[in-house]
Structure formats: C-alpha cells, structure tokens
Amino acid sequence: MSNLTIIMRQVRRSSRQAVLFVLCVALSLTALTAFSGFALSVGRSLRQDARKLHGADIIIKSYDAISVPLEQVLEHLSDSKQVQRVNIHEFFSMVRAEHETVSLLAGLKVVEPGYPLYGEVALASGRPFDQVLAPGKCIVEQSLLDRLGLSKGDLLKVGYTTLTIAGIVTAEPDRPVNYFSFGPRVFADARDLSTMGLVAEGSRIRRVILVKVHDPDRVDTVAEQLKRAALPDQEQVDTYLTAGSRVSRFLNNFFFFLNLVGLFILLLAGLGIQGTLGAMLKEKQPTIAIMRTLGATNAYMFRHFAGIIALLGVAGIGLGVFSGVCLQKLLGSVLAPYLPADLTQTISWVGVLEGVALGVGVVTLFSFLPLYRISEMRPMMIFRRQSGTVAAKLPWYLSNGLMLIFFLALVLWHMQDIRVGFQFTGGMIALILAAALPAQLMLVAIKRRRFRGLVLRQAARGLFRQGNATRSIMVTLTASLAVIFANYLIEKNLNATFVQTYPENAPNAFFVDIQPGQSEEFKRTVGDSVELYPIVRARVATVNGHAIDRQTERQKRRDNLSRVFNLTYRQHLLGDETIIQGNNLFRLDWPDQQVSVLDTVVAMHPMAIGDTINFKIQGVPLKARISSIRTRTQSSFSPFFYFVFPESVLKDAPQTLFAALKVPQQQLGALQGRIVARFPNISVIDMTQTIAVFARLMNRLSDIIQSFSLFSIAAGLLILISAIYATRAERIVESVYYKILGAGNGFVLRVFALENLLIGSLSAILGLILAQAGAFWVCSVKLDIGYHPFLLSSSLMIGAAVVLVMVIGLTASRSIMGKRPAVYLREQTDG
Secondary structure: OOHHHHHHHHHHHOHHHHHHHHHHHHHHHHHHHHHHHHHHHHHHHHHHOHHHHHOOOEEEEEOOOOOHHHHHHHHHHHHOOOEEEEEEEEEEEEEEEOOOOOEEEEEEEEEOOOOOOOOOOEEOOOOOHHHHOOOOEEEEEHHHHHHHOOOOOOEEEEOOEEEEEEEEEEEOOOOOOOOOOOOOEEEEEHHHHHHHOOOOOOOOOEEEEEEEEOOHHHHHHHHHHHHHHOOOOOEEEEEOOOOOOHHHHHHHHHHHHHHHHHHHHHHHHHHHHHHHHHHHHHHOHHHHHHHHHOOOOHHHHHHHHHHHHHHHHHHHHHHHHHHHHHHHHHHHHHOHHHOOOOOOOOOOHHHHHHHHHHHHHHHHHHHHHHHHHHHHOOOOHHHHOOOOOOOOOHHHHHHHHHHHHHHHHHHHHHHOOHHHHHHHHHHHHHHHHHHHHHHHHHHHHHHHOOOOOHHHHHHHHHOOOOOOOHHHHHHHHHHHHHHHHHHHHHHHHHHHHHHHOOOOOOOOEEEEEEOHHHHHHHHHHHOOOOOEEEEEEEEEEEEOOEEOOHHHHHOOOOOOOOOOEEEEEOOOOOOOEEEEEOOOOOOOOOOOOEEEEEHHHHHHOOOOOOOEEEEEEOOEEEEEEEEEEEEEOOOOOOOOOOEEEOHHHHOOOOOEEEEEEOOOHHHHHHHHHHHHHHOOOOEEEEHHHHHHHHHHHHHHHHHHHHHHHHHHHHHHHHHHHHHHHHOHHHHHHHHHHHHHOOOOHHHHHHHHHHHHHHHHHHHHHHHHHHHHHHHHHHHHHHOOOOOOOOHHHHHHHHHHHHHHHHHHHHHHOHHHHOOOHHHHHHHHHHO
C-alpha cells in the first residue's frame, strides 16, 4: 500500500476535521487575497488610465498666483509648440436661482477652452463639452438642479454675474469621486471669471494648470524643467504618474483599513488552523499509538502527517485564493460609486501568487506546533487514553516567535509604515492577551465552583472535556466580537453626537472668504455680535532651519506639514484653549517675531518653545519663534487655528476673514440668502448638512468593514465545530451514559445547549466589556466626545452572538445526541 493511499484513507476517516482545516486555511487567505488583489488591480488600472484621470501629462497646482519664473517657462514651451496648456480655477462659492433667495454651496471649476486635454467630460445630452460650455453659460450636476428647483435653460447667479444652465455633467476625468464634495459641481468658462468677482486677495482658490506634452517621450524632461522653475513651497508639479488623484487617495486609505481587517482575520484564522489541526491529531491518537507500536519512527510519522497537512493545505489554499478572487468581484461592485465609470478591473495574478505564498507560510507556521507534538505521543496512550504533552518549552517559544515575526512582516508589507505596523501588531497582541487572561480566570472560577443543578454541573464539566479547546474558542470569539462591537459603538456615539443631535451652542454656519473691507457691513447684515477671525494662508518651509520634505510628509496617513495652513493673529486665548507650555500666549521679553502653536502641530513634527519656524506667505518668507504651545480643552466645531501670531506680525499680510455663528436651523436659509445676495463672494457652509453627507459616507464604509469583520467570527465558530468533532467520542460516551442512567434526549439536549450557552455568553460578555472600554477610550480621549454605552443595543448584540454560538454548536452535536445506547454498545462489542 503506497504512502499516498494511506494518507487519503486517513483524510477520509477524519473528513469532518479535514473539511474544517481546509475552511480555516481558506478563511485565512480569502479576505487578504481579495483586498490585496483588488488594490493591485485597481492600482494598475489607475496607472494605465492616469492620463485620462488627470486630464493631462503634467499637472501644476498652487493656491497662490503662478510665479513669474514658472509662467515664463510655460510661455516659452507653449510658444515653441512643445506643450499645450489649460488654466483652471477651482473654489467653492454660493450659487442661486436668479430671482430666488434659496442658495447653495457649489464647487466651481472655471476652465479655459481645450479642457480636458485627455479624456472627456460626459454630459447627459451626449454633446461634446467644448460645444456646450461658452461665455455666459455653465454646466452643472443634476443634484444642483434638484436642490434649487431648476432645469436646463434656467439662469444661475454665480458671484456677481448670471449664467445660463446649458448642460448637465455626469462625469469628469480629473474628479472621478464626487461623493466627498461639499457641493455639486458647476463648470464655467474662464472668460466669465472676471465678471464673477470671486477672485480677491487672500481668497482660497486652487489654481491648476494642465499641460499636454506633444512628444510623449519628453514628459519627464519637461516636468523637471518646470519643477526647477517652480517655487518649491508654493507650486506643486507632478506628472500623470506621480500625481495622486482623489480616487487613488481614497482607495489607498480605504484599503489601509481593509488590510487591517484582513490581517486581523488572518491571525484569528491562523489560530483556528492550529486548533483544528490539534483536534484532528488528537482524534488520531489511537492510530498514532498503533503506528508507533508497529515500529514507525519519528521521521516517518512527521513525513506521513506532513503529507496529510500538505494535501489539505493545497485544498485550503486553492479554495482561499478562489474565494478571494470571487470576493474581488464583489468588492468591485460595492465600491463602484467611488470608482471611475470606465475603470477596467481585472484579476491580479500577482495578487494570486501573493495569496499562494501567503497560504504556504500560514499553513507551515500554524501547523508546526501540532505536528511537533506527534513526537510526544506514546503507544501507552491507546490503553490509558492520555494526551501527550510537549515536555520542552523551546518548540512552543520558537513556534510563537516565528508566527509573531511572520505576522509583523505581513503588517509592515501591507501597511508600508513601520510605526503603524508596530502599533497594529502591539494592539493585536494586547487584544488577544486582554481576551485570554479574563477567559482563563473565568474558566478557573467555573472549574472550582460547585454547581447544584445536575444539568448545569454537567455542562460546566463539559467545558473541560479533554480536547475541548474551550479557551481557544473563547479567546477567538471574544477578540472578534470585541472588534465588531467596538466599531459599532464608536459609530453609534459619533452618530449620536454629531448627526442626530448637533452639539448645543456649537456654531452651525461658517462664513468664508469675507474681505476685510466687508467686515462692518457683514456684521450689520448678520445682526448679531460676531467675532471675525483673520486668515492668512501659508506653508511651513523649515523648522529650526531644516527644510520640510513635502514628499515624505505627504506619505504620512495622518495630518502633516506638507499642506497649506491657515494662520491667524490675536492677543488672547479662545474659550476652549489653554496653554500647556509657556506662561502666556506671547512673551514680552523676546524681540523676535513670535508664534503660538497648537499641540497638534507638535504631534506632526517635534517642536518646543524657543524653536524657530519659517513660513512662506505667497512666496514671502516669515520667520517666527515658538513662544507657547496650546491645546484644546474639548473637540467641537468651534474655530481653531494651529498657528497664532501677534497682530503686528500679520495685520498687513494678504488675508480674508472667517466667521462662525450659531443660527436656528429654521432661520439659516433666510440668513444665507441675505448674505449671498449682498456679498456674492462670501461662501456659507451649513455644517449640519455637511455632517449628514459625511455620516452617510461613513455609515456605508463602516457597513463594508463590518461585513468583512464577520469573517473573524467564522474563525471562532470553526474552532467550536472542530472541538465538538474532536471530542466526539467523549461526547457520545457522555450521552450514552446519561441515557443508560435514565435521562432522556431532553436532558442531553439541555446539557449540550447549556454548555454552548456558557461559551457564547462568556465570550460575548467579555467581548462587550473590552469593546465598551475600547470605544470609551476612543470617544473620550481621541475624539473628545461624550460617551453612551447603548445598553439596549449592547444587550441585543450579546443575545445575537449567544444564539449564533448555540445554533452552530447544537447543529454540530446533533448526530452525537441522537446516538442510541444499544447501537453504541453493540459497536463497542463488535470492535
């Protein structure tokens, strides 16, 4: 008989455990293979369609007027017919129907003829974009028409001019994701820009120049030429391959979180692999004892069972990769609203190969310890029914150390951020320890407790049945439920704090781009005492003489120093601010120009009192010395600024004013109409509507993450089923003894049901405790919002988890409970 034949026979005799092992392997790969493969596929498609997505070969962006040296180079390249350029102005502004007071914040995109240089702007009519957009006309999104009650051909007030709505846009190349915008898109012709009256000194306007290089081979050369002429702290020059689109930034961040979920599932499923394999080998103890009695050596036993694991591992890897590919398709349909309509999605074979390699590593590492324990099994156990134990601790430490290194390497590979990688790994270890220690204490307490009821006493004894893996089941379920419960509780608290009940006394209307000359008339129009905050836009150039590497800064997922900041000036602290370093906002004994920084800035880059920061304000340098460090006493929608200067330093700088008011919702529309009619350049942001948009987005993305988190619950349930099958013989004996002693099927059912009830309820309660603690910390410390435990929802979550565990456990035990004593005794006699 060949070794393969023996292996196949062993697999058939342990078909249930074999199936569970395969499912655990598949589960460990499915999510991560899907996320990684989809990210690679979309990334490749984005690179292939990058010219269309950006509408150009080279993209130049600046919030200030284009510098003279850069403009001269562009003019030379254009005059010599080397390139074609299109200028774009992007900003937010209020728009309204010509004779109506109802207004709406819209995203204006003022373009020159020739836009876009690549790709196309799709219109509902199907007509070419350049034939529809002309001076005196505009093209809008359907949502603008719906909200203002307008239709094609109506007039729209934009700033100080009136435009005719000539078309409806359905897609544009360099704005594939419009779900995040504050307002609907409005296209206007650049020849109408001056009549709008919306471009003033200090206004927040993004200037974009799209450049098409007639010789595709010279794109990089021309880009380098433009970079040398550009102001590094003011003007950003990218090619279509290096520029990050909104869709790519969104997907990078979203896949970052999905990869966290996938790695968490991988870890739990890996524990499932280890537990399932251990249970399967435990079931094989009589076979192993007989093989050893017949002279099988350790080497033979290792090869034999390694062959079984390899066979099942191949099946699991195949199923996991196949499921991951199928999940990629599902992921594509779920994320369709966030992707360009014509984006091609294909199977990433690199992702498939990565999944296969990952599967081999997972099976090898998580199978090592159970496989090693075979060498400790002795023939004597066939008579005494004893489990072999690993005498040496070195293999245990080695196995867990290798698994930790493997998991950390995966984290760093997918996160591409060492700091985040170590934080995530440490968090996962802490979560598992936080689940394992209380679970162990609970089990010790149950084991020592003497229960009076017979059913409860037998159910409690069943938790410690040989090979029952109760601790592994509880740890896996507890960790999984803790993550899912915590995510739900944080989402509920955010929704309750910012969406359902807007914070009392928090401003709900922000007025942006108020010109200094409009301040007094604006105050009279508002009819309320309002504080105006000056805003001066600037970039951080150096800290203590060290230049800011903007490329490195942009790679950080958190806030960083690469962006444009809003500076302000005043001599006092705001009501929600306090000084944590320094005695006063500014020091009287320093002759230097001073600046007070928020502690958030210190978190971006190490800074201390006395350090110097160089700013660039529209190309003009400003050097200041840090005089104090502030913090906010509460997170709210009240205005705050990272950098505060004395008035004497910034009062002559190009600036606009900003105001925040608390307006009764029923009066906000009328006030907004008065402001827009009197000051067309002032934009009004209704924060309640803005938060509602983001709430819908976050709810949808949270649902996606929650759905994939259910894979982690599956890992715990697989271990539960495996433990039931691994202890099948012991459970049958117990069931038969109960019946021989006069108990009916109902008694057996109650014992097994109560055993599953204990496992499910203990895991769910412990998971909820960890979730409540984690959610409280996130909400109170990180988000600085009030916390509500949502006890009713928490109780329902516990109930659902317990019911799920009981249903799965009793379903797997059905054949065991139905065993008749006469049949069982006859089988033993025949054996």
